[in-house]
């Protein structure tokens with residue numbers, strides 16, 4: 001258990017409380033690293049369950065709406081041949097039946113499964129799936145129409161804050177409300193260089209909005225995510241992949257199975273190690289005390 005105690009109340013995500021004093025809610029971000037292949041998605045769910053994660057996450061798009069106009073006709077080389085960016089976006093989407101299968105597969109492994117919907121129909125899509133929560137991707141912070149649709153679901157919302165100004169975040173929080181909000185500090189550089197991590201934002205966001213704050217990381221390695229936990233991050237999300245050399249834009253800045261497992265192992269150790277900040281003499285110190293201390297006071 002983490003020990004950072006504040007007055008900020010935890011937020012219930014399904015059957016799990018997310019907040020200070022609770023287990024860190026670790027999310028394996030599958031995103032689009034499945035490359036449209038349901039078997040890869042299932043393997044990434046298996047990996048998350050074996051690593052001890054709490055949830056897996058997908059990205060859900062209606063490509064006709066969520067793909068920026070100037071990107072649509074650009075030609076992209078893909079494992080399925082050259083195609084427009086818009087066609088590629090369709091190629092990596094799952095349909096309702098596939099999501100149903102993935103969400104129940106995740107549930108059978110004890111994991112929540114949800115998505116960041118990138119447009120209003122995708123909110124409806126994930127609502128039909130009965131998702132326990134929805135995430136706002138950093139790219140969507142300024143999409144007020146989307147945020148309103150998310151607020152209307154009444155579900156807890158996880159708001160990421162990369163590529164955004166504090167004024168844009170203020171407006172997003174105003175639209176979403178704070179009663180069921182978990183925020184995530186993020187910097188959307190892929191991969192994230194340490195000097196852009198700005199982890200002290202975790203405290204800034206917590207103080208400013210008085211909601212639980214986590215961390216969505218895009219760095220290589222584990223140190224920055226672990227430091228985020230030491231600074232009180234209540235949730236950690238990392239992209240995961242079967243193999244960093246696989247085709248796809250997020251694969252290189254993702255964690256492979258062993259890395260994700262090490263990350264969660266170390267997060268669970270940190271939860272215990274942070275303590276409560278109240279000075280005490282621990283039982284393990286008594287023998288060294290009697291052996292080493294010369295003057296008793």
Ligand SMILES: C=C(OP(=O)(O)O)C(=O)O
Pocket residue numbers: 058059116135136137138139160161162184186188216
């Ligand atoms: C891109 C996403 O998240 P983040 O902004 O936290 O990286 C996402 O959740 O789809």
